[in-house]
Amino acid sequence: MSVALELAGIRKSFDSAVALDGADFSVRPGEVHALLGENGAGKSSLMNVAAGLYAPDAGTIIIGDEAVTLSGPADARRRGVGMVHQNFKLVKPFSVAENILLTNRRPRYGSGLREICAAVRRQADELGFSIDPERRVDTLTVAEQQQVEIIKVLVGGMNLLILDEPTAVLTDAESERLLETLRRLARSGTTVVLVTHKLQEVLRHADAVTIMRGGRTVATLDPAATTVAELTELTVGRTVSPPARAETTYGQTRLNVGALTCARGDGRIVVFDLSFHVRGGEIYGIAGVSGNGQSELAEALIGAREPLAGEIWIEGVGAIGETPAAARRTASLAAIPADRYALALAGGLSIEDNLAVAKIHTGAYGPAAFVDRRAMRRDAAEAVASFDVQGVRSTRQKVALLSGGNAQKIVLAREFSRAPAVVVAHSPSRGLDARACAVVHERLMAARDRGAGVLLISEDLDEILTLSDRIGVITRGRIVAEFKRPADRQAIGRAMVDHA
């Protein structure tokens, strides 16, 4: 067997949108093969074809030297191809073993479940995971759920494992552990395809890398014989540099948070007595391992969560009380929440509606009795052009049809259209490719240079280090340390862990 999987001339379109336009991809058995590309380059689509989820419009699929037509994911699994999707396919209230039983059927439920439990324990031991097969999936962390997905594929006896952006949801340390596990798997004969847009992962862990751009595969390289610059150029088409940092003088305090205490939905208090301030002309970064209260803090600041106690002052306006959202708007707060589709966009509504909604109360789009659609459409077209939003055929199309990076650009276009005094951004570049990421960073930096106070909450330490003037480390809902630029990466890392 010279190839584990070969895809040749794959084409796939959704309605009139072409996702794959003649993609070729070939993996040798027992290698870790990275598939690199920007958001919307077609990486996930191509792998969904290999996993039997999408039927290609044209092209051939060869699995283990045999040309095949896959009738579905179950057919692909029978042929040894298993995929761990970016959004896990797990039934939350069910146990680990039940979830794995669902895709690896046994004739009898009771004995099947026992068999699966034993197999899960064996497999987890082998991989060094500590997964209890009887735990309910919704009690597991994201990293553990991912381990369940990997075990699910391996228990089914599959020898080709595709992982779609597996490290997007993991911390640095977790990612490192996962990638080492994958290397070990490859050494024992499993073929691994790693879909990613992180160059470092490719250079350090892959045996081969295939680069995709615009629905086509553009090159397959040996990571040992390439450089970050070459990979960047191939994926993006041009090199991306970090935004320029102008010298600013720090102005007055624009965002002031005092003794803030917030609880999660289940009542557990996750932000304790937290205080900090952000001045005009600075970016204040909050670094930390995810799940230390960042989401609740961000939600309280943008008005999606009512804090239990404490104060939030935005431009001298109190933002807790009867109509906090309106108060925030008058104080001109730009909110960039981590979960775009939960808190920043109405996916089912049009691009122009989503852009206009922040400004409509000012009368910019006609009086209360008559919404001026034409003005709305004109502004939307302008915003789409100036933010270079891709994949827009009409501003009347649903926002949900845009890829992650382009949807984020819509959020940015809206939030920055009002020259905000305070920006609250939570993981603003999560899941975005290099170019979209650069746009986000440029905008944050521009807001800072203009004199706005920018709060950047991020689990991506590189992002924090590149952008922040000051850095606070959050652990268990408290700011445990503060650093001034230039900050020492090691020291921040220690602060994140020491107080854990």
Added chain:
Amino acid sequence: MPGPHRRHFGRLTLDMRQHLSPWKQLGFLAASFVIGIAISVAVLDIAGIAPPTLLDELAGTLNADSLRAVLVQAAPLVLVGLGASLAFSIGFWNLGLEGQMVFGGIAAAGISIYAIGPEPARIVIMGFAAAAGGLAWVLLAVWLKLRFRVNEIVATLLLNYVAMYFLFHLLYGAWQDAKTAFPQSTPLRPFERLPDIEAGVNSGLAIAAVSVVLVGWLVRVSRIGFYMRFIGANPGMAKVIGIPTRAVTIGVVAASGAAAGLAAFVNIAGQEGRLTQSFFNGYLFSGVLIAFLSRNDPFAVAIVGFLVAVLYLTGQTLQVFYQIPFTIVQLIQAIIVIAVASSEFFIRHRIRWTR
């Protein structure tokens, strides 16, 4: 194991559609509606009404007299349809349309019984009272939801029974017509009846038409309609972006209750002529059905309301002349709902035959 021979057959693939033009969407809707009708015709055939007879009866509905009856019946249906669609469009499941009708009816009849206001203005006062009655009854459920987080589906649905038994309390007690001793109120005086706009068609139809236009303006043209779309699509995001979600929700749901109250007014002051113990029966289901089939669009509500009225009256005719049970009429409603509901699937997906 699937062998290579499978390839000769090709297979059906299902794709998500990114976009479908409104005209094509309408085409799918119309086609599924026709299919629903075809199945209904088959069901009626089995029940003993051959298609030609059915056609005769339908043609019978198309004469001027029946058309007038249809229009009279359509007015309250359109109004409850508007009530349902307003609340549903912002994600408030108002299943208390019948209770709101009851209180609308009680308010209107109360104005008549206690002879409140000068005679020439009486009918207008009754109309406003009916709207206020429906509004007040739905606000009770809104308050329970906002204050105690009581699910509005439960609250509105159960408050229907409270309203109904309060109506019975009146009709078997203080408000009972002394002359007939039936559980109904004394008849409305002539000037308390809705005047005809044409012989046989009362002005309830005009009230419904004006309401359609007003609601159409509200949801399609006004800024509140713009806010409503966001509250319906993503309430959490609507709040964060600064939309006054609470105020808009209270206002829109109040309008929903007022529409149900007006439906009661049109029914009582137009058709029934008095408060009866069953004037609201069936309007909850019809209202939900109309809102669903029209996808909460007020102008579509007008059309669907008219069609449901045709169905009602044809059903009544079949019942009387062919001894078809009323359940068959409900069955036909259900068939059409399911047919139209499944068109959604074809609007969202494309099925292709690939090799």
